[in-house]
Every structure is written in structure tokens, then in C-alpha cells.
Amino acid sequence: MxxxxxxxxxxxxxxxxxxxxxxxxxxxxxxxxxxxxxxxxxxxxxxxxxxxxxxxxxxxxxxxxxxxxxxxxxxxxxxxxxxxxxxxxxxxxxxxxxxxxxxxxxxxxxxxxxxxxxxxxxxxxxxxxxxxxxxxxxxxxxxLFKAYRRNEYNNANIKGTININRHIQKNIPFRGHIAYTTREHSYxxxxxxxxxxxxxxxxxxxxxxxxxxxxxxxxxxxxxxxxxxxxxxxxxxxxxxxxxxxxxxxxxxxxxxxxxxxxxxxxxxxxxxxxxxxxxxxxxxxxxxxWLWEEYLNTLLKDKFIHPENKTGKHKQYLFEGNKQSIYPDFISKDKPFIVGDAKYIPLDKQGSYNENSERAVSIYYKTLAYMYRFNSTKGFLIYPTKNEENLYEELKIQDTEGILQKIGLAIPQNVNNYNHFTQRIIINEKILNII
Structure with missing residues (x-):
């Protein structure tokens, strides 16, 4: 299936x-x-x-x-x-x-x-x-991983446990060799x-x-x-x-x-x-x-944005004074005034449960808005993949404030002839990606 x-x-x-x-x-x-x-x-x-x-x-x-x-x-x-x-x-x-x-x-x-x-x-x-x-x-x-290994030898330099059965099989008549087993730390x-x-x-x-x-x-x-x-x-x-x-x-x-x-x-x-x-x-x-979409976006944005990682603790941020309540925004600009961003793999350009009038959509925005408040930022963005022919841009003005939340749809090429054709087209879309 x-x-x-x-x-x-x-x-x-x-x-x-x-x-x-x-x-x-x-x-x-x-x-x-x-x-x-x-x-x-x-x-x-x-x-x-x-x-x-x-x-x-x-x-x-x-x-x-x-x-x-x-x-x-x-x-x-x-x-x-x-x-x-x-x-x-x-x-x-x-x-x-x-x-x-x-x-x-x-x-x-x-x-x-x-x-x-x-x-x-x-x-x-x-x-x-x-x-x-x-x-x-x-x-x-x-x-290099090192572990104990059981090795079998048959020579005159005995340095382990003698294996009687194997010794009888290999060394009769006796010619000076002893069959023995060792446990050695080895690569x-x-x-x-x-x-x-x-x-x-x-x-x-x-x-x-x-x-x-x-x-x-x-x-x-x-x-x-x-x-x-x-x-x-x-x-x-x-x-x-x-x-x-x-x-x-x-x-x-x-x-x-x-x-x-x-x-x-x-x-x-x-x-x-x-x-x-x-x-x-x-x-x-x-x-x-x-996870893959977020890590992929980091390869595009890493020159201008920090990518805090909750999986490693790298670039950990805090919500309250005294290092209380750790937070991990997906992206924070390296320069001030700060711009904060969130990677969304969900289809934000799709009508229905993701449109601005739904409770689910409001919850999607909450986290980015909270991070904007935390970093005293008036600019934030959500970035998602779209089947649209060109990159999508929509600016949402936060009521009674100077804050702007930008929804960005990175166009994923459709109707391509082969993998090389796909790569060429998406690289163009990446280069013209415009973040506020």
C-alpha cells in the first residue's frame, strides 16, 4: 500500500x-x-x-x-x-x-x-x-570500539586456558604446541x-x-x-x-x-x-x-540565524530570569533587533483546520508570538513547504501593536523531469527566500 x-x-x-x-x-x-x-x-x-x-x-x-x-x-x-x-x-x-x-x-x-x-x-x-x-x-x-574477544591459539607461547579437547585433536603426536584460549581486549x-x-x-x-x-x-x-x-x-x-x-x-x-x-x-x-x-x-x-524540515531549514538559515537544539541543549534560552524554564525557539537571528522563527511542516496554506479562523491555527501561532514577546521582537515568521509554483508570503499584523508575523511558504517544485531538475529548481526558490 x-x-x-x-x-x-x-x-x-x-x-x-x-x-x-x-x-x-x-x-x-x-x-x-x-x-x-x-x-x-x-x-x-x-x-x-x-x-x-x-x-x-x-x-x-x-x-x-x-x-x-x-x-x-x-x-x-x-x-x-x-x-x-x-x-x-x-x-x-x-x-x-x-x-x-x-x-x-x-x-x-x-x-x-x-x-x-x-x-x-x-x-x-x-x-x-x-x-x-x-x-x-x-x-x-x-x-575505535574496543571489547573483549575470545581467541583460540595453538603454539608454544601459552598464555591462557588450555583447551584439552582441541589440544588432543591438533597436537598428537606432541610437537611442542599447546592449544589454549585467551580473552583479550581488542579492536x-x-x-x-x-x-x-x-x-x-x-x-x-x-x-x-x-x-x-x-x-x-x-x-x-x-x-x-x-x-x-x-x-x-x-x-x-x-x-x-x-x-x-x-x-x-x-x-x-x-x-x-x-x-x-x-x-x-x-x-x-x-x-x-x-x-x-x-x-x-x-x-x-x-x-x-x-524534525527533518527543521534541520533542512537550518542549512539554509544558519548564516544569519541561531538554531537552538533541544536534543543537545545547544543555544539553550530561558523564559524567565534566573535561568528558569528553558525554551528552544527554532530560529533566532544573530543580530538585533531579534527576529524569531518557527519551522512548520504542516500544510499552512491548506484551508480548513489550518486557516486563521480555527482554534488549531491560533495555537500554532501562540508559541512564536510568545517567543517574540520574550526577545522583545516585532518580527517573527512561520515557514512551511508548499506545492505552489512560487514562494508564498503573507504578513499578519498583530492587533494594536507594531508586531508582524510573516507566513512563508517555500515552493517545492512539482512536475519535474528528474532529480537534477528538481534540485535546480528548489535551489532557485531557496536563493530568493525573503525573510523580514
């Missing part, structure tokens, strides 16, 4: 009712609960529930007897033989999801290759390969072997070399993992290494390796997850559109 984000309700087609039972295991459940109980479900941002941003309380989709209603999540999710693909709402039914790929390219600084030669399903899996260098760098920033371990197998798998992908050789830092890190695993790497032991890594990773210091392990497992188990047979097993790859 296929639908878009924020679909307003997708009615089941007659042939799709057979998927209702499987999809009901996913519908109306919080992201946090789904992710905690399903290791093969990968959701970005991966820090759900840690930063009290309420993302973890949302659902992938809600469902009743007749329809599925989606929200801000994009990607795919499945259970048993049922799979639901959720593209961005800026992807036409028969087109590729250029907008989602473009945001990923900007946020994670990745090169997207051969996009137009692949099916939509293949492109969804390719997200993981695109993201691999980004999370490899984050993990390596904590150092060559199950985690680094998993990363090595993933590197070798990606090398065989049609654009894998372009991903692994995209910059000097990536190349150097890849070579480090190849070097420390070269003595014991065996491509025929891939399934064995995968099995050893199925237990969730936990380490008080090397915590960045946890997500990298999950990404490696999904890349290596790609075919199995595509045709998963385990009963009632939920699997998938999803991106929160609101």
Missing part, C-alpha cells in the same frame, strides 16, 4: 482490506512503544523520548474501519506480508520522492547517486547506505567486524564506492576499520557476525555505536527485512518530517 504524509485520511481500496489486520498491529500506537519492542523498526530522530519533545507520543498512523490517517512520518513500515509506504505529500502518486531525498541530502551532507534509475522501494533502502558514513563518523568520534571484535562486513557489502552496491569515498574523513575511517579487522575478516562468516550482533548494544561510553549497529544490521539484512516471514514482526524505516 502507498500513501503520503498528512494525507487527511486514505480510504482503503477493495483489494487492500486484506492488510487491515496486520496494519492494526502498528496503528494508533506510540512511536516509543513500537520502537522499544521492535528492533527492526528504525525511526529518525533516533533519540525518541530522551528530550521531552513529545515526538515519541505520536503515532505512525491512525486507522479505523475505512481509512488510514498519516501525520508527519515518512518512509515505510510493515508487518507480516503487509507493507505501507508513506512518501512526502510533495511526491505525486507515480513519481519518485525527490523532496524527501533532497532534505536527507542537505541535512546529512550526502551525495545521492543514480536516483532516477531505481524504484521507490529500492530508494527507501538506499537511505540507509546514504546515512552510513554520517553515523560512522559520529561513532568514530568516540574512538577486532563483533561490533567492528559488523562494520567491516557492512563496508564490504556497500562496496558491491552500484553507487557504494561513491558513498564510501565521498570525502577524505570517510575514506580514512573506513581504512581504519579495514585495518583492525583484516586479520580475522571472512566474508563467509557474515551470518555468524550478524547473529552475534542481534542482541541490542549497550555501552556507557561508546553509545554512538548503538545506532550504527542497528543501521549495519538493517543494511546487511535488507533482503530478509524486505520479505520478512516472522509472525507479527514489525519492521521499517521512518523519518519524522517535522
Amino acid at each position: 502507498r500513501t503520503t504524509d498528512n494525507n487527511g485520511g486514505y480510504l482503503f481500496k477493495n483489494e487492500e482490506f486484506i492488510h487491515k489486520e496486520n496494519l492494526s498491529r502498528i496503528a494508533n500506537k506510540s512511536l516509543l512503544n513500537l520502537q522499544e519492542s521492535n528492533a527492526d523498526l528504525l525511526i529518525f530522530p533516533h533519540s525518541l523520548g530522551v528530550h521531552k519533545d513529545d515526538v515519541e507520543k505520536s503515532t505512525i498512523f491512525s486507522m479505523d474501519d475505512e481509512c488510514i490517517t498519516t501525520y508527519n512520518l515518512m518512509g515505510f513500515v510493515g508487518c507480516n506480508n503487509s507493507q505501507l509506504t508513506i512518501t512526502s505529500r510533495f511526491s505525486n502518486e507515480d513519481d519518485k520522492d525527490y523532496f524527501l531525498h533532497y532534505m536527507l541530502q542537505k541535512v546529512f551532507a550526502i551525495n545521492i547517486l543514480d536516483f532516477d534509475q531505481k524504484s521507490n522501494k529500492e530508494n527507501i533502502w538506499d537511505f540507509l547506505i546514504y546515512l552510513f558514513p554520517y553515523f560512522l563518523k559520529k561513532a568514530y568520534a568516540q574512538g 577486532d571484535n563483533d561490533i567492528t567486524q559488523l562494520i567491516r562486513h557492512t563496508i564490504e557489502y556497500i562496496k558491491l552496491h552500484p553507487f557504494g564506492k561513491g558513498v564510501l569515498l565521498k570525502d577524505n574523513e570517510t575514506r580514512e575511517i573506513v581504512q581504519k576499520f579495514i585495518f583492525v579487522t583484516d586479520a580475522t575478516y571472512n566474508k563467509n562468516e557474515r551470518n555468524k557476525i550478524i547473529a552475534k550482533n542481534l542482541k541490542p548494544f549497550a555501552h556507557p561510553y561508546f553509545f554512538e555505536y548503538k545506532l550504527l549497529q542497528k543501521i549495519c544490521l538493517q543494511i546487511l539484512r535488507r533482503e530478509k527485512l524486505s520479505y520478512v516471514k516472522d509472525e507479527n514482526k514489525i519492521y521499517g524505516l521512518l523519518f519524522d518530517g517535522a
Whole structure:
């Protein structure tokens, strides 16, 4: 099945009712609960529930007897033989999801290759390969992972526990060697072997070399993992290494390796997850559109605006004196007089629940207006994506004040021939983006 984000309700087609039972295991459940109980479900941002941003309380989709209603999540999710693909709402039914790929390219600084030669399903899996260098760098920033490893030797330099059975098998008649086992702290371990197998798998992908050789830092890190695993790497032991890594990773210091392990497992188990047979097993790859849209806008605005991050505490602000009540406006101008802005992935140009006369719309404005008051600002903006041919601008004058709230719709190109055409057009729209 296929639908878009924020679909307003997708009615089941007659042939799709057979998927209702499987999809009901996913519908109306919080992201946090789904992710905690399903290791093969990968959701970005991966820090759900840690930063009290309420993302973890949302659902992938809600469902009743007749329809599925989606929200801000994009990607795919499945259970048993049922799979639901959720593209961005800026992807036409028969087109590729250029907008989602473009945001990923900007946020994670990745090169997207051969996009137009692949099916939509293949492109969804390719997200993981695109993201691999980004999370490899984050993990390596904590150092090469080191762990205890059990090694077996058969020589005269005994320094561990003698293995009697193996010694009898290998050393009779006796020739001076002893079979023994040691437990050694090593860079060559199950985690680094998993990363090595993933590197070798990606090398065989049609654009894998372009991903692994995209910059000097990536190349150097890849070579480090190849070097420390070269003595014991065996491509025929891939399934064995995968099995050893199925237990969730936990380490008080090397915590960045946890997500990298999950990404490696999904890349290596790609075919199995595509045709998963385990009963009632939920699997998938999803991106929160609101988070991705905000991070994408930061790549456009970072020269003139600060982007406070509630996920890291960077540029934390406070509402009251004495550092009371921390707040995180999406954007604050670096220069005074301050301009504050809010990223909105919801369709603010859509009539109905988002128009100025609805209670929901008023609540959307409240936060930005509060931030304007806090920073003594007379200028604020909301920025959202739109299918309009050109960027949209609307100024809302705040009653009996000098304050102005600007609604900005960044035009997402439609009716494009290919990914390069889409990129060229959206770059033009980005360059002429006019913020008060």
C-alpha cells in the first residue's frame, strides 16, 4: 500500500482490506512503544523520548474501519506480508520522492547517486547506505570500539586456558604446541567486524564506492576499520557476525555505536527485512518530517540565524530570569533587533483546520508570538513547504501593536523531469527566500 504524509485520511481500496489486520498491529500506537519492542523498526530522530519533545507520543498512523490517517512520518513500515509506504505529500502518486531525498541530502551532507534509475522501494533502502558514513563518523568520534574477544591459539607461547579437547585433536603426536584460549581486549571484535562486513557489502552496491569515498574523513575511517579487522575478516562468516550482533548494544561510553549497529544490521539484512516471514514482526524505516524540515531549514538559515537544539541543549534560552524554564525557539537571528522563527511542516496554506479562523491555527501561532514577546521582537515568521509554483508570503499584523508575523511558504517544485531538475529548481526558490 502507498500513501503520503498528512494525507487527511486514505480510504482503503477493495483489494487492500486484506492488510487491515496486520496494519492494526502498528496503528494508533506510540512511536516509543513500537520502537522499544521492535528492533527492526528504525525511526529518525533516533533519540525518541530522551528530550521531552513529545515526538515519541505520536503515532505512525491512525486507522479505523475505512481509512488510514498519516501525520508527519515518512518512509515505510510493515508487518507480516503487509507493507505501507508513506512518501512526502510533495511526491505525486507515480513519481519518485525527490523532496524527501533532497532534505536527507542537505541535512546529512550526502551525495545521492543514480536516483532516477531505481524504484521507490529500492530508494527507501538506499537511505540507509546514504546515512552510513554520517553515523560512522559520529561513532568514530568516540574512538575505535574496543571489547573483549575470545581467541583460540595453538603454539608454544601459552598464555591462557588450555583447551584439552582441541589440544588432543591438533597436537598428537606432541610437537611442542599447546592449544589454549585467551580473552583479550581488542579492536577486532563483533561490533567492528559488523562494520567491516557492512563496508564490504556497500562496496558491491552500484553507487557504494561513491558513498564510501565521498570525502577524505570517510575514506580514512573506513581504512581504519579495514585495518583492525583484516586479520580475522571472512566474508563467509557474515551470518555468524550478524547473529552475534542481534542482541541490542549497550555501552556507557561508546553509545554512538548503538545506532550504527542497528543501521549495519538493517543494511546487511535488507533482503530478509524486505520479505520478512516472522509472525507479527514489525519492521521499517521512518523519518519524522517535522524534525527533518527543521534541520533542512537550518542549512539554509544558519548564516544569519541561531538554531537552538533541544536534543543537545545547544543555544539553550530561558523564559524567565534566573535561568528558569528553558525554551528552544527554532530560529533566532544573530543580530538585533531579534527576529524569531518557527519551522512548520504542516500544510499552512491548506484551508480548513489550518486557516486563521480555527482554534488549531491560533495555537500554532501562540508559541512564536510568545517567543517574540520574550526577545522583545516585532518580527517573527512561520515557514512551511508548499506545492505552489512560487514562494508564498503573507504578513499578519498583530492587533494594536507594531508586531508582524510573516507566513512563508517555500515552493517545492512539482512536475519535474528528474532529480537534477528538481534540485535546480528548489535551489532557485531557496536563493530568493525573503525573510523580514
